[in-house]
Amino acid sequence: MSSFMTVVWIAMICAIAATAGWMFTPRGKNQALIRSSIALTITCCYLMWAITFLAQLHPLIQPHKTGLRWEN
């Protein structure tokens, strides 16, 4: 389960980053837009990465290849 924890740790880092982005967005007419964009970008990218990572964590099948050419 140690690898599964990587996903959790990264999730926490992402959450911290998103919170920081939320807090440090300067006040102004685009504040809401910037805040939501930062949070959503981090969420989307994290989800995609985590899914890709988890899918390879405990692979059920191994890649098969034929006709590999080795250099030596």
Next chain:
Amino acid sequence: MSSPYPSLFRSEEMSLVQLYIPSEVSHDTISELAEMGNFQFKDLNPTVTSFQRPFTSRLRRLGEMSRRIRLFHNQITAVVPPLGIPPLSAVPPFTTVGPRAQNAFDELDDKLKEHERRLNEMNKSWEELGKRKGELEEKKWVLRETAGFFNEAEHRHTEIRTSFDEGDDRTALLEHAAEFGTLPGEGISGGFDLEFVSGTIERHRMPTFERILWRVLRGNLYMNYSEIEEPFVDPISGKETYKDVFIIFAHGPELLTKIRKVAESMGGTLYNIDSSQDKRADSLRETSARLEDVDQILFNMSQTRRVELSKIAEGIEAWKDAVRREEEIYKTLNLLSYDQGRKTLVAEGWCPTRDITAIQLGLRRAVDTAGTSVPAILSELRTHQTPPTFHRTDKFTEGFQTIIDSYGMATYQEVNPGIFAVITFPFLFAVMFGDIGHGILAFLAASVMILYEKKLLKSGLDEITSTFFFGRYIIVLMGAFSIFTGFMYNDIFSKSLSIWQSGWEFPHEAGAVVAKATGNVYPFGLDPGWHGAENGLIFTNSYKMKMSIILGVIHMSFAIFLQVPNHIHFKKPLNIYAEFIPQILFMWSIFGYLVVCIIYKWSIDWSQSSSAPPGLLNMLIYMFLSPGTIEPGTQLYAGQGFVQVVLLMIAMVCVPWMLCLKPYMLWREHQKIVGQGYGQIGSGEDAQDGEGRQPEEEDEVGNSVAPNEGGEEHGFEMGDVIIHQVIHTIEFCLGCISNTASYLRLWALSLAHAQLSEVLYDMTISGAFTTKAGLIGQSIYIFAMFAMWFFLTIAILCVMEGLSAFLHALRLHWVEANGKHYMAGGYAFTPLSFAIPEDDETA
């Protein structure tokens, strides 16, 4: 509630505002408001037809002015060599406001009239002279060409005469001539007595003309014609016509009259020429001289016309702009109602509450420009009418907001999905379009458009390019996210990158090999070991399919959660516990559970486990078919049967919950109102909005309240509520299943994209690398194949596939996400503004 800054999250708070404008500042006030562009005027006399409105005559005059300006514009652009029209920014502005504005407009009107008169005169004489010139030219041609005929005929004349003397071979025409005895005597050398008609006719009519003449005269004619090479240009339309010169010899005044009639009826022009050569030469000389004169006059005239037009061209842009503004102003003034007694105009309209101060400042500025002392008075009205929806967008958010607005204009103050679409839209697009290379291409193309946006805006774009240009900020984000998802799929132009240590090791053997896991997990993206593997598709399909489900369920849950701020904002707590909670529970107890199972299954090391990994699809199906029982060997975790029964029961309970609670609560509320004796007082709210309004408007307000509130307060119809709720529930429950399945398009499209890009590579460059055609041959082959590959990559993979992924992302936002929370029952805020029509003209 009102934050100091406008945000895209909700539409702007709007106020219904009444303006009392003293009539002497009305023009300048409207102008100032239009300059600021944040006031939407309401029509205060909807019953009055447009003919009866006070400023209609003024508008008609302005319409006439703009017609004149358009006329000048057309003539200026038609003139060769082209005259430059200085742009609006380069000409001194035309004062449209202030005390002198009226006079200035009257002067402008006179000036335009004068210019039009002069131009018309010039055009008329130009036309006449042009016609004259055409005629002279035709005559010149006729004279020239017939000279040839005469020579020929004379030559033949002698020839025939000899043949006539010699034997009986005669041509028909001369036979007749001989019969009638009009053949000239031998002694006359230059004379040629045979009568004739000559002139010109359009070339395409020539065959018909000839045939008709032949029939009418029964062959008693001798006709000759020749083509004029140069086309005649019509002085007005500039159309080119080709003409033929004809000359017809015939005998007898009757026949000649017939020929003349036929020629004229066919649109030909007849020219009288003399049969004697000297006179013809004189005539030719005279014609040429006159032609020269006419040319000279025409040239002078075109110079004068050019000068006149260039004088107009100098001011035309400023005039056009001024007249357009003036028209807008008077159109608006027509919407206001006039208070006869107090000499004021009353305006009513919507403006963002936040801008009221700015508008008040504007009203004061208008007084300064008008040079009077009485400003317009602004008062806010309380109303139950639904205000228009206004999202303040900039060039970045405009495109995204348009995507949402094309689905439906948000209800006033509703949560606007546009603010989230800024990220979710490009992201879902990128899930389908994931390729580093294609992402970079899209990103670069959009970046170029953004870098040169000012230049591109100035130089007009055609329709297709301007569509892409409008979406430049969407494309730039789509490209950026595609680069990220490309890294995730480890896919760059169908090849893979090996940045980190792969988790697979291939044994150094020939033939089929199976990789061994090193225990290392590729940290960022898909392991390159899968690239080119025979069973690579099996793996990526399973991975992408599960990813689509997970992303879909999260996206839909997010959309359902967006209901909450709406229900809180519109103060409908009932909707939270009668709609939102059962909906989210229903969704999560079925598909949320599936997502948890997917993640759980991934996190278990099945090689260490005692049982084989179960199929999740079957698990979900048997959760419904045989609740509570788990087939031995397909268990995912202990206690699975019990958990699934509980979840199924929650989902089952949610259906009647969604179905019955809301109608029941509404019915109870209604009973309470009836019990208190208010049941019949349907329009009880009208009493509240009388404040600050004229009594005659009471009715109108009452009418516009009713449709907004629906049937809940006014005329409570239990049947309608129940039917609405049944439809809503069925739609949601079935939608949950079909919408989740709909997210599988993410998998399908990304699979198709990856496969297409691989096939393209294999069919083009890949073959070129292994070809045996010598160094030069192979170089050329590779070069050609690369060109083909690059072109097809742009055309098919980036543009076509991009458009298809765009459409699918659009659908996911409109149907799957917006359908969960977006009411979209508003109408757009359309303020009076000078800026908008200008954009339309340039576009």
